[in-house]
Amino acid sequence: QKEVEQDPGPLSVPEGAIVSLNCTYSNSAFQYFMWYRQYSRKGPELLMYTYSSGNKEDGRFTAQVDKSSKYISLFIRDSQPSDSATYLCAIDDYKLSFGAGTTVTVRA
Amino acid sequence: EAGVAQSPRYKIIEKRQSVAFWCNPISGHATLYWYQQILGQGPKLLIQFQNNGVVDDSQLPKDRFSAERLKGVDSTLKIQPAKLEDSAVYLCASSLAGEEEKLFFGSGTQLSVL
Numbered sequence: 001q002k003e004v005e006q007d008p009g010p011l012s013v014p015e016g017a018i019v020s021l022n023c024t025y026s027n028s029a030f031q032y033f034m035w036y037r038q039y040s041r042k043g044p045e046l047l048m049y050t051y052s053s054g055n056k057e058d059g060r061f062t063a064q065v066d067k068s069s070k071y072i073s074l075f076i077r078d079s080q081p082s083d084s085a086t087y088l089c090a091i092d093d094y095k096l097s098f099g100a101g102t103t104v105t106v107r108a
Numbered sequence: 109e110a111g112v113a114q115s116p117r118y119k120i121i122e123k124r125q126s127v128a129f130w131c132n133p134i135s136g137h138a139t140l141y142w143y144q145q146i147l148g149q150g151p152k153l154l155i156q157f158q159n160n161g162v163v164d165d166s167q168l169p170k171d172r173f174s175a176e177r178l179k180g181v182d183s184t185l186k187i188q189p190a191k192l193e194d195s196a197v198y199l200c201a202s203s204l205a206g207e208e209e210k211l212f213f214g215s216g217t218q219l220s221v222l
Contacts, residue, residue, distance in 0.1 A: 006150075034209060036211075042215050042216075043112070043199050043201070043213025043215050044199075045212075045213065046210055046211065046212075049209060049210065088151075090150075092209045095153050095156065095164055096153065096208075096209065096211065097150075098152075099150050100148065100149050100150050101150055
């Protein structure tokens, strides 16, 4: 069983829509949860970082962690074409384990 | 602040040839990582250095892959001999000591093995 599983997508949404991205993980001991954004032909960049359960908001981005369900989510409000990228969830168990990524396209 | 520098950006080789990738991390970052990202997959850790020392190389295919980090700064990853399944993007990342969840990635080297 993989440590983290991510909805494969791809997702295509119109500009202004809410984007919802999800991952599940296997080990309930994980404490740190990250979302990275990767543009085409670029390395991933850290977008959101949360510790333990709850919500974290940063501008149009909201990260949620539900430890009871071992489920993490990223929401993008008022999506823009510049949000078109691959989004990778990651968990920290002394080393980062990444999901496979979900490619999002925001249509103008 | 300069980011993580990697070279070359692209490399095409034939199987059984050797290849080397170079990485210069962000100044002051003690921890350096090499990741392999196969098309359609998330990055997979190959090796992690803390200064000069290896912290984790459990997923490095040591029969063909090697890596070094001299003087705790630059690092080189080598593949010898290359196989078709080594075709991937090789990403270097760095982080501050104690902040290993906050990685800064380079743009990677796209390797094609023919």
